[in-house]
Amino acid sequence: MSHRIGVYPGSFDPIHNGHIDLIERCLGLFDEVYIAVLNNEDKQALFSVEERVEMIEEVVEQYPGCKVMGFSGLTVDFVHQVGGNYLIRGLRAVSDFEFEFQLALMNRRLSPDIETVFLMPKDDLTYVSSRLIKEVCRFGGEPTGLMPDSIYSKLTSRLRSKESQ
Numbered sequence: 001m002s003h004r005i006g007v008y009p010g011s012f013d014p015i016h017n018g019h020i021d022l023i024e025r026c027l028g029l030f031d032e033v034y035i036a037v038l039n040n041e042d043k044q045a046l047f048s049v050e051e052r053v054e055m056i057e058e059v060v061e062q063y064p065g066c067k068v069m070g071f072s073g074l075t076v077d078f079v080h081q082v083g084g085n086y087l088i089r090g091l092r093a094v095s096d097f098e099f100e101f102q103l104a105l106m107n108r109r110l111s112p113d114i115e116t117v118f119l120m121p122k123d124d125l126t127y128v129s130s131r132l133i134k135e136v137c138r139f140g141g142e143p144t145g146l147m148p149d150s151i152y153s154k155l156t157s158r159l160r161s162k163e164s165q
Helices: 019-028 047-061 073-080 096-108 132-140 149-163
Strands: 005-010 030-038 068-069 086-088 113-118
Touching: 005 019, 005 073, 019 030, 019 086, 019 113, 030 047, 030 073, 030 132, 047 068, 047 149, 068 073, 073 086, 073 096, 086 096, 132 149
Parallel strands: 005 030, 005 086, 030 068, 086 113
Antiparallel strands: none
């Protein structure tokens, strides 16, 4: 059997337990997993790519076979760059499916050698998103248990500093 390299791309702004759940399950499916942190200039990220890479590295340092890198451009180009053959995408709800389906078909058209694999998070994490967590924190809520404490601390600190500007 060939060496299976999976690439899990995303904004991860910030990483949360839904992401971590998928990463842990990817490690059971692939020999190596790259977490590819997207520099998306169309989105106003709270953390820089470098900060997100650093935060994710802290979280995944316990997982051998897991690497974290920033990237911009086409995801399929990044997959080729690292020698990958699988693209991992998370599906939380039916509402994610249409966009993810279109994206998978476009990626297949661009690079037929890369297979897209869809994973669903644990059912108690299906509603979790970075956007929702940021919104809850922005209004003083505490999304306890939805992200590692170290990430929560960085998130609340960043939101407080933005408010004071």
